[in-house]
Amino acid sequence: MISRKNIIQLVVLVVAVIGIILARVYFHQGTETKSPPTSNIPATPRMLTYTNPAYSIQYPTNWKKTQEKEEITFSSPLESSADTFQEKLSIGPLAGPSTNLDGFFKEYVDMLKKAAAVDNPSDTTLGGYPAHTVIFTVKPKDQPLLKMMQIFTQKGTKLYGITYRAEPDKYDANFATIQTMIGSFHFIISPEELEAFVTCLKDKKVTFYGASWCSHCTEQKELFEKSAKSLPYVECSTPGGKEQTANCKNKGIPGYPTWEFAGGSRVSGLMTLQDLAKKSGCTLS
Structure with missing residues (x-):
């Protein structure tokens, strides 16, 4: 101090x-x-x-x-x-x-x-x-x-x-x-900070459910820039975008994007990096 x-x-x-x-x-x-x-x-x-x-x-x-x-x-x-x-x-x-x-x-x-x-x-x-x-x-x-x-x-x-x-x-x-x-x-969040943040999300058992046709999911991924490819992402749309995959149906995913956190709590909708950090316990530093 x-x-x-x-x-x-x-x-x-x-x-x-x-x-x-x-x-x-x-x-x-x-x-x-x-x-x-x-x-x-x-x-x-x-x-x-x-x-x-x-x-x-x-x-x-x-x-x-x-x-x-x-x-x-x-x-x-x-x-x-x-x-x-x-x-x-x-x-x-x-x-x-x-x-x-x-x-x-x-x-x-x-x-x-x-x-x-x-x-x-x-x-x-x-x-x-x-x-x-x-x-x-x-x-x-x-x-x-x-x-x-x-x-x-x-x-x-x-x-x-x-x-x-x-x-x-x-x-x-x-x-x-x-x-x-x-x-x-x-x-400004550096690429190294974003990659470390994504790694922490995966370590904390956070899951991002989305769909290929979902514009808000695209916006969500863009917040992570090049680190988006490393996200713990689950695709919920079948090819063609007309159906939901069996996995997401069984999980009861209501819409996209949906974030699931350790313990089973969920947040639906676009989340800022700061909100994700607060909810997950990961830090942006």
């Missing part, structure tokens, strides 16, 4: 980073370049897609993307010549030793409460993975108030965080765009 010292350092770092960002924006210091002012921000902006080997996320075409090491930041355009602060969404892995998400989040929130006004933390999901979120307001020394939302999740042994920061009176105005961005986020 991450040490108390590291938690304290993380909270201090949050406040320090906020101060640096605001100092650059308000006093034009540092190397960050502000986007040119624009008087009209579209309510439903067109989106671009940013992808790296770890994850993918969409962002509005009129937002600026910057990168510092492994952290990616998307900055909103200025609304007018009087606007002096760009709302931002940042995403990246958390530095430091690997730890448990729940343990990290509890200690982080406990320490955060000593430096900021914290709303009730809550559970959520990010890219289909279990996650925790917290909203808080903080006032760095000699700087105006800032409202922030952070979401933390874990993939394998690595923790990831998404941070939305805005002036309190602009927080809600940009929230719909932020939700769209966060909703588009998903982790």
Whole structure:
């Protein structure tokens, strides 16, 4: 578990980073370049897609993307010549030793409460993975108030965080765009991870029942990419697609796709990889 010292350092770092960002924006210091002012921000902006080997996320075409090491930041355009602060969404892995998400989040929130006004933390999901979120307001020394939302999740042994920061009176105005961005986020699953996941499904005695003519079965297989050929798949359609095989009749398979798990429990319909991982006990890492 991450040490108390590291938690304290993380909270201090949050406040320090906020101060640096605001100092650059308000006093034009540092190397960050502000986007040119624009008087009209579209309510439903067109989106671009940013992808790296770890994850993918969409962002509005009129937002600026910057990168510092492994952290990616998307900055909103200025609304007018009087606007002096760009709302931002940042995403990246958390530095430091690997730890448990729940343990990290509890200690982080406990320490955060000593430096900021914290709303009730809550559970959520990010890219289909279990996650925790917290909203808080903080006032760095000699700087105006800032409202922030952070979401933390874990993939394998690595923790990831998404941070939305805005002036309190602009927080809600940009929230719909932020939700769209966060909703588009998903982790990239490597071919090696998919193959290991399929192997685990077979080891866990999971069975995928489908039919050659079933479009949802095709969609299900596509989620596994090249590893689909290794799935524990049972074809339930006879040649020509007019009948159900005796095996599937005897099993009482009602429709396709149907997933059967250890102990005999079943789920009918297309399942996400994350739902399969949760139901089977296999991990995507």
